[in-house]
Amino acid sequence: MKLNNIINAIAVVGISTLTASALAAPQTFDFKDPKSVNNAVFKLDAPLEAIQGSANGISGTVTFDPEKPAETKGKIVVATESLTVPNPMMKGHLHGDQWLDVAKNPEIVFESKELKNVKTSGDATTADITGTLTIKGVSKEITAPVKLTFLKDKLGQRVPNLKGDLLVIRSTFTVKRSDFGINPGAPKDKVADDIEITLSIAGASAK
Amino acid sequence: MKKTLRILAIAILVTAGVTWGITGANKGWTRTSTAVKTVDAVTGIEGIEYRKQFVPGLDFLGVAIIGSAVLIGASFLSKKQPTN
Numbered sequence: 352m353k354l355n356n357i358i359n360a361i362a363v364v365g366i367s368t369l370t371a372s373a374l375a376a377p378q379t380f381d382f383k384d385p386k387s388v389n390n391a392v393f394k395l396d397a398p399l400e401a402i403q404g405s406a407n408g409i410s411g412t413v414t415f416d417p418e419k420p421a422e423t424k425g426k427i428v429v430a431t432e433s434l435t436v437p438n439p440m441m442k443g444h445l446h447g448d449q450w451l452d453v454a455k456n457p458e459i460v461f462e463s464k465e466l467k468n469v470k471t472s473g474d475a476t477t478a479d480i481t482g483t484l485t486i487k488g489v490s491k492e493i494t495a496p497v498k499l500t501f502l503k504d505k506l507g508q509r510v511p512n513l514k515g516d517l518l519v520i521r522s523t524f525t526v527k528r529s530d531f532g533i534n535p536g537a538p539k540d541k542v543a544d545d546i547e548i549t550l551s552i553a554g555a556s557a558k
Numbered sequence: 559m560k561k562t563l564r565i566l567a568i569a570i571l572v573t574a575g576v577t578w579g580i581t582g583a584n585k586g587w588t589r590t591s592t593a594v595k596t597v598d599a600v601t602g603i604e605g606i607e608y609r610k611q612f613v614p615g616l617d618f619l620g621v622a623i624i625g626s627a628v629l630i631g632a633s634f635l636s637k638k639q640p641t642n
Contacts, residue, residue, distance in 0.1 A: 386605075437591050502601065508600045551604060
């Protein structure tokens with residue numbers, strides 16, 4: 352009798368653990384967006400000139416578990432060639448060797464390390480994400496506020512005939528172009544050193 | 559010839575000024591595209607589309623002013639047509 356009770360107890364614990372693991376499995380979200388809705392906006396506000404542009408060549412993967420958002424890890428890549436501004440000459444300079452040097456540095460990469468100050472309310476999680484940002488071959492550790500929104504079973508609304516979940520990531524942070532060797536000699540009253548970057552991206556995890 | 563050059567200079571200046579004014583008097587650089595925001599209904603993400611649109615800026619006015627100045631300068635240099 353006692354042995355039966357012990358066996359039953361072990362079985363219950365085992366089944367509970369397996370069930371919990373199945374429900375809380377981390378998912379991998381792919382951020383490659385054929386519709387190019389995913390975008391990053393950059394702004395430089397200098398006394399003599401305000402510059403604003405965007406990039407939509409975004410890809411990468413993020414592993415996210417709605418039960419354990421603090422364990423989120425991932426890598427987001429922006430194709431440097433996709434950065435654009437409305438003035439064609441300025442765009443040419445932006446891609447040139449003095450600025451982003453697209454030919455030698457085809458990607459801007461952010462790879463996450465950890466999340467802190469994680470707070471979850473409903474399907475939204477806010478946190479401070481720390482990771483390595485690489486621009487023009489220079490890597491720096493940065494920390495940025497991030498909001499992760501888990502949209503369960505919404506993939507089908509975006510892509511017909513597909514079932515799965517969506518993960519929306521939003522973040523606004525500032526970096527200094529001189530930290531990444533982006534034409535550090537350019538006068539700062541004309542091209543601001545501070546670059547404000549706003550990331551708005553959605554990744555899909557198909558079932 | 560003098561008269562023609564001066565009329566052309568004024569025409570360029572006026573045309574450039576009017577074009578600049580009616581396209582929004584852009585005080586920045588000339589743009590060849592305009593960002594249009596779209597909102598993704600499912601995720602709420604604001605997407606950005608660039609639509610081709612010529613929006614002259616101060617550099618466009620500057621070129622027109624320089625061009626007009628060159629024509630006016632040329633009009634002073636051109637010789638008077640002999641009248642027989």
